[in-house]
Amino acid sequence: MDPRSEVLLRQAELFQGRLLLAGLPADDLLGQLPAASGWSWHAGELQTLERRFNGRCSFGVAPPPGEFDAAVLFLPKSRELTDYLLQALATRLAGRPLYLVGEKRAGIERAAKQLARLGRSRKLDSARHCQLWQVEIEQTPAAPQLDALAHHFTLELEDGPLQVISLPGVFSHGRLDVGSALLLEYLDNLPGGRVLDFGCGAGILGATLKRRYPQSELVLLDVDAFAVESSRRTLAANGLEAEVIAGDGIDAAPRQLTAIVSNPPFHQGVHTSYQASETLIERASEHLVSGGELRLVANAFLRYPPLIEQHLGACQTIIERNGFRIYRAVRA
Template sequence: MDPRSEVLLRQAELFQGSLLIAGAPADGLLAELPQAQAWTWHAGDQAQLLGRFPGRCHHGVDAPQVPFDSAVLFLPKSRELAAYLLNALASRLAGRELYLVGEKRGGIEGAAKQLQAFGKPRKLDSARHCQLWQVTVDNAPVAQPLESLAERFELALPDGPLHVVSLPGVFSHGRLDKGTALLLDHLQNLPSGHVLDFGCGAGVLGATVKRRYPQSQVTLLDVDAFAVVASRLTLAANGLEGEVISGDGIDAAPQDLSVILSNPPFHTGVHTHYQAVEDLLAKSGKILRKGGEMRLVANSFLRYKPLIEAALGNCETRAEAQGFKIYRAIRG
């Protein structure tokens, strides 16, 4: 069980009523709290929770419209996302209890200061390298529309500026990361057909490819609901059409692809997690059509080339700069 869940269960008497667990991990916590419901924006966690607790799980970027007498937020990595989520929960909890739980290495002590906007926070527990905080919501805020928190910026590209809309919690929020910038410089001569932007984030790669290759069908895929919304906003901001889907890894992708593009993630919260990338590489040969191409950027220290060669039988390094490499492989 997640250590944060273990800390909650040390105070289980506080959580026996109608409770909303925001950012709920995919563990057995709901089994221990029979009146609780889960809210998650991670497609993989949602799938696992639905399988075990049907009817008690909600997925998306907005707090579910279900009644709850108290709520607990599992602290996300992004401070901006935490602020949005705390605001959304506190706006529904006037005079009632809001809890925050997180790992010390994840910055729980600093994040707990955000509770001061609603009342007087107090630390209830510290164990398993985690802390649990509580506040009675004496100052209930007005819920902030998510889009009002968007960061909008332009990328100067050879075919004109690209408008990017980023949301709290989305990878490289409010800026272009170095890896994606390098891959944007190496999108020449892509095969026509169906293109997948895997781990799309704010949709920079997918939008760029759709504008540059308008006859291609473009699908953008991310595990994070906030990234899905951001990608749709980015496409709309540029007058582009594309399919944006939420799914847990490459198994959620369409088949018979002409191109897979990715700046693949390898972090989940504060933890390093390579499974989604390894699955992408291992299964690329099954979802690429013959002659289809995978082109991705990765930190130079990550040993992806042997994995790509094992899946597709070939791999070349197209470029290397600022600690990143561009890999290209073709399905024979």
């Protein structure tokens, strides 16, 4: 059981009615709170929850419809995303309680100050290195608009300016990260056909690829609903069309790909995790046609070349700069 869920269950008498659990972990909390439902923006956690609690959890960037007696927000990593989620939940809870739970190292005490903007807040519990806070929603705030919270910026690329729309919580929100910037310089000579942008984020790589290879069928994949929505908006802002998929890792990707391009993720919430990128390397050959190519950027200290050669074939380092390397491998 996730420690945040354990803290909630210490106060289980507060959570017996129609409860919405927002950003809930993929544990047994729904089993312990039979009247509760979930709202997730993480496709992998949703998949796990749906297997155990079919029909009790929704996915997306907005709260599900329906009436709730209370809601709990599991603190996300991003402060801007926390603001959006608190407001989105508060608009549905006039005169009712909203709870916030999170780990101390994730910044729950800082986030409690954000909670206080909605009413008189108080700390209910502190245990398992977590805290639980409550606020009664006295005045219903205006519903937050994602458009107003999005960061719009322009990248000057060799193919021309690219308009980017980044939503709160998306990797490298509102800016171009160093790894992607390097990879953007080395997208030439990819095989045409069906190309995947794995871990698409705000859609920068996918949109650039679609513009550079207009005859190719681009697929953009990310585990996060806010990233998926960002990618759709970035594509639309540039007059581009591509398939955008919410899914957990490379197993959610289509087969018969001619290329996979990626700046793979390395965070799971506040925790560092290389599982998604390592699984990508281990299973890329299952999704690539013969002669299909994997091209990715990664921190130079990561020991990816042996893993690539073990599962895909000879690994070429195209460039190393600013602590990053671009690797290329072709399926035999």
